[in-house]
Amino acid sequence: PGWFSEISPMWPGEAHSLKIEKILFQGKSDYQNVMVFQSATYGKVLVLDGVIQLTERDECAYQEMITHLPLCSIPNPKKVLVIGGGDGGVLREVARYASIEKIDICEIDKMVVDVSKQFFPDVAIGYEDPRVTLHVGDGVAFLKAAPAGTYDAVIVDSSDPIGPAKELFEKPFFQTVANALRPGGVVCTQAESIWLHMDIIEDIVENCREIFKGSVNYAWTTVPTYPSGVIGFMLCSTEGPAVDFKHPVNSIDASERSLRFYNSEIHTAAFCLPSFAKKVIDAK
Numbered sequence: 686p687g688w689f690s691e692i693s694p695m696w697p698g699e700a701h702s703l704k705i706e707k708i709l710f711q712g713k714s715d716y717q718n719v720m721v722f723q724s725a726t727y728g729k730v731l732v733l734d735g736v737i738q739l740t741e742r743d744e745c746a747y748q749e750m751i752t753h754l755p756l757c758s759i760p761n762p763k764k765v766l767v768i769g770g771g772d773g774g775v776l777r778e779v780a781r782y783a784s785i786e787k788i789d790i791c792e793i794d795k796m797v798v799d800v801s802k803q804f805f806p807d808v809a810i811g812y813e814d815p816r817v818t819l820h821v822g823d824g825v826a827f828l829k830a831a832p833a834g835t836y837d838a839v840i841v842d843s844s845d846p847i848g849p850a851k852e853l854f855e856k857p858f859f860q861t862v863a864n865a866l867r868p869g870g871v872v873c874t875q876a877e878s879i880w881l882h883m884d885i886i887e888d889i890v891e892n893c894r895e896i897f898k899g900s901v902n903y904a905w906t907t908v909p910t911y912p913s914g915v916i917g918f919m920l921c922s923t924e925g926p927a928v929d930f931k932h933p934v935n936s937i938d939a940s941e942r943s944l945r946f947y948n949s950e951i952h953t954a955a956f957c958l959p960s961f962a963k964k965v966i967d968a969k
């Protein structure tokens with residue numbers, strides 16, 4: 686009955702719309718409004734505070750890229766932490782690595798976990814892996830409590846800076862991530878759109894260059910149902926064994942036939958930027 690339009694002050698003057706077939710869930714958690722609807726052409730859709738988080742049709746692009754860009758850049762990931770990502774899609778991708786022994790996830794909103802398990806079983810399947818431990822709480826506090834050097838990789842699968850994820854875009858958070866990573870450990874964060882948020886990206890790159898003394902790179906990919914049709918990622922490593930994000934040392938795509946989006950060529954291509962973005966990001 687009608688259309689859902691994603692109107693937000695974060696992308697003024699534009700709105701992507703999806704045709705609604707049926708609204709399946711509407712609720713309000715302690716943190717945000719949660720909605721699920723069946724769309725006409727993108728499968729089921731998860732919306733938080735009016736912002737599209739994922740659709741069944743294109744979630745593979747985001748979940749696979751945010752996971753395999755960092756994890757294919759280090760030889761043998763063993764301990765991985767996911768901040769956010771309550772829908773479970775990143776967990777599904779992390780679970781593909783046999784070398785991994787422990788997967789921690791810290792999601793602030795339990796309703797996101799429960800709603801994903803109920804309406805997006807192919808995404809929430811990530812929770813079924815025995816290596817996964819779910820912590821419901823604030824990611825900043827969780828990281829502060831983690832012993833220094835605990836993780837090989839941290840993946841920050843956050844929503845946008847307006848709402849519960851606001852502090853996941855600020856400098857103190859990046860410092861806590863760096864402390865929780867081993868030398869040569871890697872972090873990958875959701876880093877907005879080069880078409881919409883060059884100012885936010887500029888600040889994030891500047892903060893990351895000051896905190897992460899290994900390599901700092903920006904990658905991007907296409908997700909049709911995110912505003913401007915693209916989403917980016919910050920890939921950073923701490924001082925220690927060198928990490929070359931642009932040339933994967935892991936070829937997960939060779940063994941994983943069920944990958945719908947990620948492959949080692951698109952891994953390398955993801956770091957190629959248009960000139961207007963290169964000028965800002967490489968200059969930092």
Ligand SMILES: NCCCN[C@H]1CC[C@H](NCCCN)CC1
Pocket residue numbers: 736737738739747748770771772774775842843844845875877878881911912915916
């Ligand atoms: N596991 C999927 C979580 C989705 N993360 C975010 C959801 C909001 C989305 N807004 C994009 C705003 C324009 N850059 C970014 C990804």
